[in-house]
Amino acid sequence: xxxxxxxxxxxxxxxxxxxxxxxxxxxxxxxxxxxxxxxxxxxxxxxxxxxxxxxxxxxxxxxxxxxxxxxxxxxxxxxxxxxxxxxxxxxxxxxxxxxxxxxxxxxxxxxxxxxxxxxxxxxxxxxxxxxxxxxxxxxxxxxxxxxxxxxxxxxxxxxxxxxxxxxxxxxxxxxxxxxxxxxxxxxxxxxxxxxxxxxxxxxxxxxxxxxxxxxxxxxxxxxxxxxxxxxxxxxxxxxxxxxxxxxxxxxxxxxxxxxxxxxxxxxxxxxxx
Ligand SMILES: [Fe+2]
Numbered sequence: 001x002x003x004x005x006x007x008x009x010x011x012x013x014x015x016x017x018x019x020x021x022x023x024x025x026x027x028x029x030x031x032x033x034x035x036x037x038x039x040x041x042x043x044x045x046x047x048x049x050x051x052x053x054x055x056x057x058x059x060x061x062x063x064x065x066x067x068x069x070x071x072x073x074x075x076x077x078x079x080x081x082x083x084x085x086x087x088x089x090x091x092x093x094x095x096x097x098x099x100x101x102x103x104x105x106x107x108x109x110x111x112x113x114x115x116x117x118x119x120x121x122x123x124x125x126x127x128x129x130x131x132x133x134x135x136x137x138x139x140x141x142x143x144x145x146x147x148x149x150x151x152x153x154x155x156x157x158x159x160x161x162x163x164x165x166x167x168x169x170x171x172x173x174x175x176x177x178x179x180x181x182x183x184x185x186x187x188x189x190x191x192x193x194x195x196x197x198x199x200x201x202x203x204x205x206x207x208x209x210x211x212x213x214x215x216x217x218x219x220x221x222x223x224x225x226x227x228x229x230x231x232x233x234x235x236x237x238x239x240x241x242x243x244x245x246x247x248x249x250x251x252x253x254x255x256x257x258x259x260x261x262x263x264x265x266x267x268x269x270x271x272x273x
Contacts, residue, residue, distance in 0.1 A: 003112060004028035005192045006207040007156025008036040009051075010063065011087065012196025013043035015205040016050055018224035019195050026209055026220065032108055034156035035061025035116035035126065038091070038099065040083045040197050040239075042232045048095050060102035061116040061157065062126045067091065068100045075127075083238045107148040111212045117157045119143055129158050133171055136189055140166035143187050151187040152210065152217075161193035161206055163217060182215040190217060196229070200259075201252040 004023040009016050023031060031054045038044040040063075051058060065071045066084050073081045091099075104125055105115045113119060118128035120138035130136050143153045143166075163174040167186040174180045182188060193206035204221040211217075233239040258264040 001030055001109065001111070001212045002026065002028050003030045003032055003108065003210040003212060004207055005032045005034065005112075005114075005154045005190060005210060006195050006205075007034035007116075007154075007192050008061070008159050008194035008197055009033070009047050010036055010039050010194070010197040011041035011044040011047055011083075012205075012229045013041075013046045013050075014224045014226070014229040015196035015222075016047050018222045019205045019207055020050060020054060022220055022222045023207065023209075028209065030108065031056035032112065032114050032154060033058040034114055034154055034192070035059045035102070036063045036156065036197075037061070038067050038087050039063030039080060040233070041229060042086075042236045042238065044087050044091055045095050048098055052098070057106060057108055057114065058102055059106050059114050059116055060099070060104055060126060064099045064102060065126060068096055070100065071124075071127075079238065086236060086238055107146075107150065109212075110148045110150055112152045112154055112210065113143060113146055113148060113150050114154050117155060119146070119153050119155070126157070130155055130189065130191070131158050131160075136164055137166065137171055140164075140171065140187050140189060143189075152182070152190060153188070154190045154192065154208070154210075156191060156194070158191060159194035159197060159199045160191060161202070161219060162189070162191040163208075163219075164189040176219045179216050179218040182217065188217070192219070198226075199255070201256050203252060 033056045066073050067087050116126040118125050118130050118139050120142035121128045161176045165186050192208040195205045204223050207220050209218050258267050
């Protein structure tokens with residue numbers, strides 16, 4: 001089976017449409033969404049509709065659970081809270097019900113375990129970022145102990161692409177630009193990055209193709225009309241004007257520079273406050 005894994009759509013309809021079209025072209029038979037369907041952008045309901053039409057298997061992200069008031073917004077950025085409030089006012093009851101019913105973790109055909117944040121955590125798993133080797137090891141060990149027998153865990157939340165292999169207690173990262181052949185005896189942690197809320201130099205939507213027959217994983221990148229999507233967000237008053245005033249390539253270069261200096265998160269918080 002060809003499984004298309006996507007995450008962190010964040011109500012960006014243009015990005016999701018382009019991604020699902022690319023999945024169709026790639027022969028995807030099952031769509032798996034790792035949560036954060038809503039938040040940050042302005043098309044939560046059309047995105048939910050598209051996922052439902054695609055028959056996607058979906059887990060809940062922290063933004064989904066905050067919009068539905070299943071968790072508080074403590075620890076969310078000011079911009080995220082603004083978008084959550086905006087979304088709550090506009091989401092019809094049937095979409096709230098759909099989001100509210102999403103599980104935190106799910107098993108896809110004993111081939112793949114899906115979670116938004118981290119597998120090794122029970123309560124609050126949608127909030128934990130797998131951004132350290134220690135946490136990745138713990139999630140890999142939880143995967144090894146998972147009753148499904150699956151050897152692949154797909155997660156999102158960090159908005160950062162990554163393919164990690166865990167074997168004999170060792171963890172290492174694969175080049176996301178090359179197709180990865182999955183080895184028996186290893187387990188894998190896959191992060192498809194983000195469809196609709198880029199936080200790196202990569203402005204395209206990204207997703208992963210997991211071919212369970214061939215036992216391969218590859219990354220796909222999809223260009224879309226991001227100006228249209230983010231202009232709607234700006235008009236809604238969610239996105240700070242000062243960030244969007246900077247052309248996208250300059251903004252990406254600036255973000256890369258701040259990241260290398262180790263001050264990106266601090267500057268981002270100031271801008272978004
Ligand atoms: Fe997210």
